[in-house]
Amino acid sequence: MSARRIPxxxxxxxxxxxxxxxxxxxxxxxxxxxxxxxxxxxxxxxxLGTTGLVSxxxxxxxxxxxxxxxxxxxxxGLPFVLAFPAAGLGAALFAVVFGFFCVRLTKIYFAMLTLAxxxxxxxxxxxxNAVTGxxxxxxxxxxxxxxxxxxxxxxxxxxxxGRFYLLxxxxxxxCIAAIGQITRSxxxxxxxAIRDNRERAAFIGLNVRAYELSVFVVAxxxxxxxxxxxxxxxxxxxxxxxxxxxxxxxxIMTILGGMNYFWGPTVGxxxxxxxxxxxxxxxxxxxxxxGSILLIxxxxxxxxILGGLARGGAALRRLLxxxxxx
Amino acid sequence: MTASLLVGQFLSGxxxxxxxxxxxxxxxxxxxVMRVLNFAHxxxxxxxxxxxxxxxxxxxxxxxxFWPAALAAGLGVAVLGAVVERLLLxxxxxxDELYQLLFTYALVLILGDAAKYLWGTGQLSxxxxxxxxxxxxxxxxxxxxxxxxxxxxxxxxxxxxxxVLSRTAAGRMLRAASADREMLDAMGANVGLxxxxxxxxxxxxxxxxxxxxxxxxxxxxxxxVQVIVQAFIVVVIGGLGSFWGTFWxxxxxxxxxxxxxxxxxxxxxxxxxxxxxxxLIVRPWGLFGRPIR
Numbered sequence: 082m083s084a085r086r087i088p089x090x091x092x093x094x095x096x097x098x099x100x101x102x103x104x105x106x107x108x109x110x111x112x113x114x115x116x117x118x119x120x121x122x123x124x125x126x127x128x129l130g131t132t133g134l135v136s137x138x139x140x141x142x143x144x145x146x147x148x149x150x151x152x153x154x155x156x157x158g159l160p161f162v163l164a165f166p167a168a169g170l171g172a173a174l175f176a177v178v179f180g181f182f183c184v185r186l187t188k189i190y191f192a193m194l195t196l197a198x199x200x201x202x203x204x205x206x207x208x209x210n211a212v213t214g215x216x217x218x219x220x221x222x223x224x225x226x227x228x229x230x231x232x233x234x235x236x237x238x239x240x241x242x243g244r245f246y247l248l249x250x251x252x253x254x255x256c257i258a259a260i261g262q263i264t265r266s267x268x269x270x271x272x273x274a275i276r277d278n279r280e281r282a283a284f285i286g287l288n289v290r291a292y293e294l295s296v297f298v299v300a301x302x303x304x305x306x307x308x309x310x311x312x313x314x315x316x317x318x319x320x321x322x323x324x325x326x327x328x329x330x331x332x333i334m335t336i337l338g339g340m341n342y343f344w345g346p347t348v349g350x351x352x353x354x355x356x357x358x359x360x361x362x363x364x365x366x367x368x369x370x371x372g373s374i375l376l377i378x379x380x381x382x383x384x385x386i387l388g389g390l391a392r393g394g395a396a397l398r399r400l401l402x403x404x405x406x407x
Numbered sequence: 408m409t410a411s412l413l414v415g416q417f418l419s420g421x422x423x424x425x426x427x428x429x430x431x432x433x434x435x436x437x438x439x440v441m442r443v444l445n446f447a448h449x450x451x452x453x454x455x456x457x458x459x460x461x462x463x464x465x466x467x468x469x470x471x472x473f474w475p476a477a478l479a480a481g482l483g484v485a486v487l488g489a490v491v492e493r494l495l496l497x498x499x500x501x502x503d504e505l506y507q508l509l510f511t512y513a514l515v516l517i518l519g520d521a522a523k524y525l526w527g528t529g530q531l532s533x534x535x536x537x538x539x540x541x542x543x544x545x546x547x548x549x550x551x552x553x554x555x556x557x558x559x560x561x562x563x564x565x566x567x568x569x570x571v572l573s574r575t576a577a578g579r580m581l582r583a584a585s586a587d588r589e590m591l592d593a594m595g596a597n598v599g600l601x602x603x604x605x606x607x608x609x610x611x612x613x614x615x616x617x618x619x620x621x622x623x624x625x626x627x628x629x630x631x632v633q634v635i636v637q638a639f640i641v642v643v644i645g646g647l648g649s650f651w652g653t654f655w656x657x658x659x660x661x662x663x664x665x666x667x668x669x670x671x672x673x674x675x676x677x678x679x680x681x682x683x684x685x686x687l688i689v690r691p692w693g694l695f696g697r698p699i700r
Contacts, residue, residue, distance in 0.1 A: 379499065
């Protein structure tokens, strides 16, 4: 597998690069949102799919990232090059503190404690008017300074949304590539060992909690980075970014694509964001549609879209190979 | 701080507590027996509120129509719960808890939109039943009779369900089902029916609670998500699956919120979430619960 591994991240990145030139403004806008959501979902899948940790509060780190970046850029006027890494670092720091307690629990209790922490973050963001703007949030978060792009060939012709798409795409691609490296590293293999059999992993001498805490922090940091981009993309940071239904939403993305596949969450983000845009054109009842998608997923397609495709592909191969083994 | 203020806060906290207890007890029972954390419990509560409004409107806007409406709301939601369990939820039992969580979340989304479709997005309200109109004076506070009724109904239901669980054959079945489902099945009991019944009873409690809140608060979309978070805090503090734990969890929640607003108005919301986190850290199975294998 490793001998002739296809560099998917690079291929997908190159395929999506020309979007601002060939696509409409609307498609560029959608592409930005998909890229940001994909990073959020891929970071969650480090916990969910890779390590088997059901975090129902991943939105906390996404929200912290968006608030840190928003506050630094709007209130303190710091440039994006400083605010963006600070967002990831801030989210990771909170993940250290919260994760320390969370990894001592398992299964449903782990899920509930992550949820409790995310709600604490939400309550603070919602009430701490002086810093977070309370329920009004922080409006008019500025775009990063992208004037330097003007001197680049072709890029100079793009408007600010096109440039922000390119910036987001590059950052998200680098982050996803990094998460891919982590997943394939010996560290990532250990995480999967923990997922498959926690007791046995501990029995062969693995410090399970230390591994879980490490991946919790890494996942939180990347979620913070995606949150930072999201705040800028939406031109503001609001307490809704930290409210628990958003945790459910990113979880649905991950499972919709297929949490057993590295690219599952990205596929899920693409399908969900696109469907949302299409369906809200016809009806205001998007939540009901989302709920129905979720039901279909749970009952008919538990492996997600990629799982379904893999199963379909295998069935097709068997069919083409003839009925030899039937 | 005057005595009047303290008594007032205590009573308002107690009303919140007893009310939440009614909702949270159903949530806790289903987790205790079926190990399902039901996000849709708040949605059942909301549907109960809308059903009560609907029946009151059909019967008569004023008068004692409230009582049959409350009963109808509870029963209607119980039927809804039983159907959901029979047709869908039961197929997810052996699976990872993640799937059950997401299933109940799908119900939250669908039921929320169904309520918007059927009853619109405006605020609806129901009059207090005339029998319980008015109130009385207590150390300078006006206590509505309706609040007193809620404070009485909470413990009444607690004691009834507590007795059913500890003294009757049906209760023994339930406890056996929570201890070892397979063994009970092997002994010839109809565990499927027990689960359906359990889910229906829990839904009934949610629907009834939804009906009973209507004279105190207006019915709005979003009340489902709001209440489920509160109910979660209550059951986590008291101990998921522990009936009396839920009672005490509700008591603590109501008073912390009520006096928290008095002392630190900005952070009362924060304080209850923090309390939930501290309990989970120190005793994940709750202050009054037992560890679950």
